Every structure is written in C-alpha cells, then in structure tokens.
Amino acid sequence: MSVGLLFDSTKCIGCGGCTAACKEQNNLPLPIEPVTTAYTWTIVEKRDGAFVRRLCMHCLEPTCVSVCPVGALQKSASGGVVYDAGKCIGCRYCIMACPFGVPKYQWDRAIPVVGKCVLCPDRVKAGLATACATVCPTGATLFGDRDALAREARARIDAEPAKYVDHVYGLEEAGGTSVLMLSGVPFERLGMKTDVPRQPLPLLTWQILSKVPDFVILAGAFLFGLHWITHRRDEVRQAEEDER
Amino acid sequence: MRHSPDQHSPGEGASSDPVSPRRTTRVRRNILLNFVCVVACAVAAALGIGAGAATLRLPPDIAYDRSPDSPGPVIFSHVNHVALAPSTEGECTGCHPEPFKMLKPSRHVTHDEMNAGKLCGTCHDGKTASGVQDDCEHCHKARSQSGYSARTGGTP
Amino acid sequence: MSQALALRARNFRISFWQGIFVVLLLLFLGVTFVRFTRGLGAVTNLSDGFPWGLWIGFDVLCGVGLAAGAFTIMATVHLLNIKRFEPIVRPTLLTGFLGYVFVIIALMFDLGQPWRIWHALVFWNPHSVMFEVAWCVMLYTTVLMLEFLPIVFERLRLERPRRMLRFVSTPLVVAGVLLSTLHQSSLGSLYLIVPSKLHPLWYTPLLPFLFFISAVGAGIGMTFVESYLSQRAFGRHLEMTLLEPLARFMVVILTVYGLWRLRITQANGALAGLLHPGYEQWMFMLEIGLGVILPVALLLSRRIRNSPRGLVGAGFLAVFGFVMYRLNVSVTGMEATSGVHYTPSWMELVVSLGLLAIGMAIFAVAVRVLPIFPEPEGGPGAAGFGGDDAEAGLIEGEAAAPGR
Numbered sequence: 001m002s003v004g005l006l007f008d009s010t011k012c013i014g015c016g017g018c019t020a021a022c023k024e025q026n027n028l029p030l031p032i033e034p035v036t037t038a039y040t041w042t043i044v045e046k047r048d049g050a051f052v053r054r055l056c057m058h059c060l061e062p063t064c065v066s067v068c069p070v071g072a073l074q075k076s077a078s079g080g081v082v083y084d085a086g087k088c089i090g091c092r093y094c095i096m097a098c099p100f101g102v103p104k105y106q107w108d109r110a111i112p113v114v115g116k117c118v119l120c121p122d123r124v125k126a127g128l129a130t131a132c133a134t135v136c137p138t139g140a141t142l143f144g145d146r147d148a149l150a151r152e153a154r155a156r157i158d159a160e161p162a163k164y165v166d167h168v169y170g171l172e173e174a175g176g177t178s179v180l181m182l183s184g185v186p187f188e189r190l191g192m193k194t195d196v197p198r199q200p201l202p203l204l205t206w207q208i209l210s211k212v213p214d215f216v217i218l219a220g221a222f223l224f225g226l227h228w229i230t231h232r233r234d235e236v237r238q239a240e241e242d243e244r
Numbered sequence: 245m246r247h248s249p250d251q252h253s254p255g256e257g258a259s260s261d262p263v264s265p266r267r268t269t270r271v272r273r274n275i276l277l278n279f280v281c282v283v284a285c286a287v288a289a290a291l292g293i294g295a296g297a298a299t300l301r302l303p304p305d306i307a308y309d310r311s312p313d314s315p316g317p318v319i320f321s322h323v324n325h326v327a328l329a330p331s332t333e334g335e336c337t338g339c340h341p342e343p344f345k346m347l348k349p350s351r352h353v354t355h356d357e358m359n360a361g362k363l364c365g366t367c368h369d370g371k372t373a374s375g376v377q378d379d380c381e382h383c384h385k386a387r388s389q390s391g392y393s394a395r396t397g398g399t400p
Numbered sequence: 401m402s403q404a405l406a407l408r409a410r411n412f413r414i415s416f417w418q419g420i421f422v423v424l425l426l427l428f429l430g431v432t433f434v435r436f437t438r439g440l441g442a443v444t445n446l447s448d449g450f451p452w453g454l455w456i457g458f459d460v461l462c463g464v465g466l467a468a469g470a471f472t473i474m475a476t477v478h479l480l481n482i483k484r485f486e487p488i489v490r491p492t493l494l495t496g497f498l499g500y501v502f503v504i505i506a507l508m509f510d511l512g513q514p515w516r517i518w519h520a521l522v523f524w525n526p527h528s529v530m531f532e533v534a535w536c537v538m539l540y541t542t543v544l545m546l547e548f549l550p551i552v553f554e555r556l557r558l559e560r561p562r563r564m565l566r567f568v569s570t571p572l573v574v575a576g577v578l579l580s581t582l583h584q585s586s587l588g589s590l591y592l593i594v595p596s597k598l599h600p601l602w603y604t605p606l607l608p609f610l611f612f613i614s615a616v617g618a619g620i621g622m623t624f625v626e627s628y629l630s631q632r633a634f635g636r637h638l639e640m641t642l643l644e645p646l647a648r649f650m651v652v653i654l655t656v657y658g659l660w661r662l663r664i665t666q667a668n669g670a671l672a673g674l675l676h677p678g679y680e681q682w683m684f685m686l687e688i689g690l691g692v693i694l695p696v697a698l699l700l701s702r703r704i705r706n707s708p709r710g711l712v713g714a715g716f717l718a719v720f721g722f723v724m725y726r727l728n729v730s731v732t733g734m735e736a737t738s739g740v741h742y743t744p745s746w747m748e749l750v751v752s753l754g755l756l757a758i759g760m761a762i763f764a765v766a767v768r769v770l771p772i773f774p775e776p777e778g779g780p781g782a783a784g785f786g787g788d789d790a791e792a793g794l795i796e797g798e799a800a801a802p803g804r
Contacts, residue, residue: 020341063593069531195596212532212582223578
C-alpha cells in the first residue's frame with residue numbers, strides 16, 4: 001500500500017498544529033518560520049482568504065530522487081520521499097530541480113544537510129498517521145491510502161461542486177503525487193505551481209541519459225575507426241620506408 | 245498573526261471582548277474568568293454549530309499527575325485555552341511544540357518548573373495570565389470540565 | 401633603447417599584476433576560512449530560491465567548457481590526423497587540465513560537504529545527470545593528466561614512462577574525446593529537468609547538443625586568446641598559418657550554433673518577445689549579438705582573420721558569448737521563476753577570481769618550465785602573434801607552411 005495525504009484547504013483554519021507536530025516529530029529546532037526552510041518542513045500559509053499547507057508533495061516519480069547523484073533521496077515503498085543525510089554530498093541539485101520548490105538547505109551550517117518533509121516514515125511503519133494528520137483538529141489533513149484519498153477527493157468535489165475548484169491538485173502534476181490537495185479558490189491563487197508538467201520530469205533527462213552507453217559504444221568504435229583510416233597513409237609510408 | 249479576526253474559529257471571536265475584566269483584583273478576576281470561560285465556551289460551541297463550521301477535534305481534557313500534597317486534581321481544558329488564551333491567537337503553535345509537546349505529552353508538571361517560567365508558568369506568570377501561586381482552586385478543582393470537550397468531539 | 405624600455409615596462413606590468421594577485425590570494429584564503437567554518441550562507445548570496453550561483457554557473461560550467469579546446473584539437477590532430485595543428489596540442493592540453501583542476505577546486509567550495517565527494521563513486525544513481533557529470537569530471541581529469549604527463553616526462557627526461565604512455569595514447573585520445581563530449585553535453589542536460597523554471601529563451605530539450613557545440617566554438621576562441629596572452633607575456637606563440645584555418649572552422653561552428661539557437665527560440669515562441677525586450681531579452685541579445693553574430697561577422701573578413709588582433713578580438717568575443725550562455729542558463733534564465741534576485745556576493749567573486757588567477761599563475765609557470773609552446777625560431781617576437789610583428793609573422797608563417 002502506498003500512503004499519502006489529502007489536504008482540503010476549505011477545512012483548514014490555519015491553526016498551525018501540523019507545523020508544531022512536525023517540529024516535534026522530526027526534532028526540528030524552533031522557531032517556526034513563516035516559510036518552509038531546512039528547519040521548518042511544513043507551514044500553513046494564508047492566501048486569498050484561504051489557508052494552504054506547504055509541504056513536500058511526495059511525487060510518485062520524484063524529480064529529486066532522479067537527480068540525486070548519490071541516491072540520498074529515495075521513494076520509499078510506503079510512499080514517502082525519504083532522505084539519507086549520511087549520503088548527501090550537498091550538490092543541491094534536488095533544490096534546483098524540484099518543480100514544487102520543496103527541498104531546503106541548511107545555509108547557516110558548516111556541515112549542512114537538506115531538509116524536507118519525509119512523510120513520517122517511522123510513524124507510518126508503526127501503523128500510525130503522519131504527525132500533521134494526527135493532530136489536525138479539523139481533519140483538513142487526512143492520512144490514508146493514496147488511491148483511496150484520490151477517490152475521496154473526487155467524491156468531495158462531486159458532492160459539493162460549488163464549494164470546490166474542480167481539480168485535485170497532485171493527481172497528475174509531475175506525473176502524480178502522494179499528497180493531494182483540494183481548494184475552494186484557484187490553485188495558482190494559493191501560490192501553488194500550476195505550470196508543472198503533467199508527465200514525470202525524470203523522463204526528460206532519462207531520454208538523453210539512457211543513450212549514453214549506446215553513444216560510448218558507437219562513437220568509440222567510430223573514433224577508433226577514424227584513427228585507423230586516417231593513419232593508414234602513415235603506415236603505408238612507414239612500410240615503403242622499411243622496404244627501401 | 246497570520247490571519248485577521250474574522251478568520252478565527254468562532255470561539256476566538258467570542259473571547260476577545262470579555263478578557264477586559266481581568267484588570268480588577270485577583271480573586272474577583274479569577275472568579276470572573278471562570279464565569280467568562282464557561283460563557284465563552286458555550287457561545288463558541290453555539291456559534292460553531294450555528295455557522296456549520298468544521299467541528300474542532302480538540303484533545304479531551306487532560307488530568308495531570310497528582311502529587312501527595314496536591315489540594316485537588318488539575319484538569320486542563322483545550323477548549324478554554326484555545327478560546328481564551330490571547331497569546332496563542334487561536335493557533336496551536338502558541339503552546340506547541342514548546343512548552344508542551346503534542347505527540348508525546350507529559351502529564352507531569354511541578355510548581356518548581358512553573359515558577360521557573362516553564363510549562364504552564366510560561367504564560368501563567370501573573371502578567372500574561374493568572375499566576376500559578378495566586379489561587380489554588382483556579383487550577384486544583386474537584387470537578388471535571390469534560391462537559392466542554394464532549395461538545396467538541398473529543399480525541400482524534 | 402626601446403628594448404630596455406619595453407623590458408622595464410613589462411617588469412612593471414608584471415609587478416602590478418603580481419600585487420593584485422597577492423591581494424586576491426589573501427582575500428581568497430580569508431573567504432575560504434569563512435566558507436568552511438561558517439557555511440555557504442555566510443559567504444554566498446545563495447538561498448533556497450537560488451541554490452546554484454556563480455560557482456556553478458561560471459567556475460564549473462565555464463571551467464569545463466574552456467577545456468573544450470583540448471579535445472577539439474586532440475581529435476583534429478590524432479584522430480583526423482591533421483598533423484599541422486600539432487603545435488597547438490600542448491597549450492590546449494594544459495588549459496584543459498588546468499580548467500578541470502579549476503572545476504574540481506570550485507566544486508570543493510560549492511558542495512555542501514565536499515569531503516564526501518567520493519560518495520559518487522560508491523553510491524550510484526545512473527538516472528542523475530549529476531552522477532554522469534561527476535564521473536566525467538573524475539575520468540576526464542585523469543585522462544587529461546595522462547595526456548599531459550608525457551610533457552612533464554619529456555622535461556624530466558624520463559624516457560621509459562613516456563614510452564609507456566605513448567603506447568596507450570590512442571585509447572586515451574578516444575576516451576578523452578568521448579568523455580569530453582559527454583561532459584560538455586551533460587552540463588546542458590543538467591537543466592533538462594527544469595522546463596517550468598528555465599526561461600523559454602534558453603530551455604530546450606536540445607540543451608546538451610547546444611552546450612556541446614558552443615563549447616567547441618569557445619574552445620577555439622580560447623586557443624586564440626591563450627596564444628595571444630602567451631605572446632605578450634612570454635614571447636611564445638602559435639603561428640598564424642595554424643590559427644587562420646581554425647578561425648574559418650570557428651566561423652562555421654558559430655554560424656551553425658547561432659542559427660540553431662535562433663531556430664529553437666523561434667520554435668519556443670520566444671522570438672517575438674525580443675521586440676519588446678525585458679531583462680532576459682536584453683541578456684539574450686547581448687549573448688547572441690556580441691558572442692555569436694559579431695565574431696562571425698569579424699572573422700568573415702579576410703583581413704581580420706589574418707590579423708592577430710582581429711583573431712584575439714573574435715576569440716575573446718566567442719569566449720564571452722560562451723560564458724554568457726552558461727550564465728544565462730544558470731542564472732538569468734532561472735531568476736524569474738525563482739522569485740528572488742541573485743547577484744553574487746563579493747566573496748563569491750573573490751573565490752572565482754582567485755581560482756582564475758591561480759590557474760593563470762600555474763599556466764604562466766608551466767609555460768616557463770615545461771616544453772608547452774614551440775621554441776620561437778628567430779628569437780622572441782620574430783614570428784606570428786606580437787602586435788607590430790604580425791605582418792612579418794604572417795609572411796614567414798605562410799612561407800613555412802608548404803614545407804610541412
């Protein structure tokens with residue numbers, strides 16, 4: 001089973017319980033900052049009269065996982081995109097590449113690592129909901145099976161079409177994400193990125209990278225061949241000199 | 245801080261006005277405050293139902309560990325605190341995760357800690373909110389306040 | 401008398417630049433200390449909104465690119481067997497090697513935890529362009545070193561290891577060309593993953609190909625610049641008869657590249673925006689206008705192609721255009737969507753300039769102690785690349801050419 005979250009902006013009252021619980025669960029230092037940072041992995045932001053959570057979307061085919069040269073970021077079987085700080089070399093390609101702008105860096109540390117929501121892997125393993133979903137007093141953040149949450153999201157829109165924008169954010173963005181969102185105001189007005197491609201982004205580089213072995217074999221053979229042909233004249237001359 | 249009063253949950257809106265009686269003497273204030281709490285919570289609940297807003301799933305009342313010399317049990321009400329505590333501005337982050345943990349809460353609070361400005365003493369210092377030495381009965385009560393939490397849905 | 405005066409002038413010039421160099425070096429050391437004790441945030445203007453700045457955009461992307469002369473010339477001489485470019489091989493090889501050392505040191509500054517750079521050898525992720533880049537850096541630096549070592553052995557008169565390396569020279573050249581091609585293009589591939597972040601003036605699925613071809617153009621331009629600088633500083637240089645055909649080659653490369661860029665811009669629907677230029681549009685026009693169109697226009701003239709100053713000017717412009725391209729992709733084109741404005745801090749500049757200066761200093765020393773440039777036949781300044789002697793050099797060079 002692949003788990004996920006459903007965040008329903010219309011139910012959120014902006015209490016910040018998710019932020020506080022996240023800090024506690026992940027031993028993150030205070031204070032709670034107004035934007036997500038390497039030390040504050042989720043916040044509630046008020047935009048256009050509505051509240052919206054900022055957190056990792058946990059892509060089904062994550063860009064950050066594909067770009068990390070040392071595999072420090074991985075999509076776990078349970079659904080979260082987890083981070084192994086012990087592997088990270090600090091190239092920050094994940095921060096640069098993430099279409100949602102999620103991973104953050106410890107710019108103030110001499111030995112820095114990346115910080116991002118990891119979907120509470122320890123809690124999920126223990127059969128618990130994520131910290132944010134556990135404490136949410138309004139049920140705005142729901143934890144559960146990603147596909148079931150997708151159906152729930154659709155059902156909520158169908159039940160109250162006047163209340164919701166007819167779009168489940170995360171169903172298709174970047175090829176689909178484990179975190180889904182519902183909203184009463186258009187998503188771009190919540191500050192959500194709406195120009196994210198619908199296909200998984202890792203494909204864009206894999207189209208090129210997958211050709212590298214072919215290129216090495218073919219171009220290698222070609223270059224050796226080229227050398228062989230262009231140096232034939234030298235060999236002929238050498239042979240003639242030897243005869244003389 | 246992140247939102248204007250009209251976006252508060254109904255309970256907070258009801259709380260803003262009745263806070264003023266606190267400027268009277270201490271004992272009277274505490275009595276008044278207790279009264280205001282009850283009224284405010286009733287109003288909050290009524291407004292919440294009336295407006296059809298999402299019901300807050302606040303944790304149930306918390307009974308703290310009792311020391312042998314305690315004058316009475318201390319029962320903490322989330323509802324009262326969410327509705328009334330001005331420093332929290334209705335946000336969980338006013339008290340969580342510091343001084344109170346959310347996911348693994350402690351049931352143990354001593355007066356020494358509070359006098360040092362920790363735990364309840366963070367706000368209950370006699371300035372921000374009533375002091376922890378002012379009136380034993382303010383906190384050490386024989387009766388439960390579970391009546392409020394029953395209305396607000398109880399524990400997740 | 402003019403000889404003595406010129407010598408004194410040269411001495412003064414060198415001591416002036418030496419002064420600058422020492423100041424820069426001291427600042428560089430200071431910034432290095434702060435960087436490693438207080439973190440990236442203390443010295444750079446980088447942020448979560450703008451995680452890659454000058455050190456990636458200039459030091460890494462351009463440092464690698466300027467080494468492109470090495471593989472272009474190596475392929476020409478050893479694979480196409482056009483032996484008359486042989487004299488250029490060593491200076492470009494030296495530049496290439498220094499360029500890569502420059503890149504590696506810059507990475508030590510830019511990586512959050514550089515002491516873990518070996519992780520790329522152990523923890524593999526073949527889906528990452530950065531993984532490919534890391535391997536290219538390591539392998540090509542090794543190849544460049546092995547290609548360069550014979551020059552050191554020659555100087556030290558170590559015949560046996562020199563012969564051993566000659567034995568593997570062809571595989572090395574092939575590996576070098578392959579790795580370099582992969583590396584130049586993979587730096588472009590780094591940006592394939594940000595279609596929604598990079599400005600349409602620069603984003604295209606063809607980025608790897610454009611990075612490769614622009615690097616070839618800049619590699620040739622760099623050869624001109626180096627040759628000129630060596631002439632000025634050491635009286636050692638390359639002959640016009642070699643550089644003129646390279647200039648023609650550069651015209652062809654830059655023309656193909658420029659037309660391709662414009663075609664892609666048009667396909668992206670970004671060409672019309674140039675009529676109402678904003679920040680990005682101006683930077684684009686500056687890049688293409690000064691860095692591609694102008695050098696091509698200059699080098700189309702036979703007179704300029706045959707004048708050392710003309711060649712240097714065009715070469716410099718091509719290098720400038722190439723640097724602009726890298727910075728536009730890595731900084732200009734990423735700013736609008738990042739929501740922050742990035743300008744490098746003075747400390748970032750100190751590191752970049754300091755590294756550049758150290759690289760140039762090593763180049764200067766290497767040219768003096770190693771057989772890099774061919775010994776001038778008629779004494780310093782007799783042939784080729786020195787201002788007033790240009791005509792003489794040209795004639796002499798042309799006379800020498802048929803003898804090959």
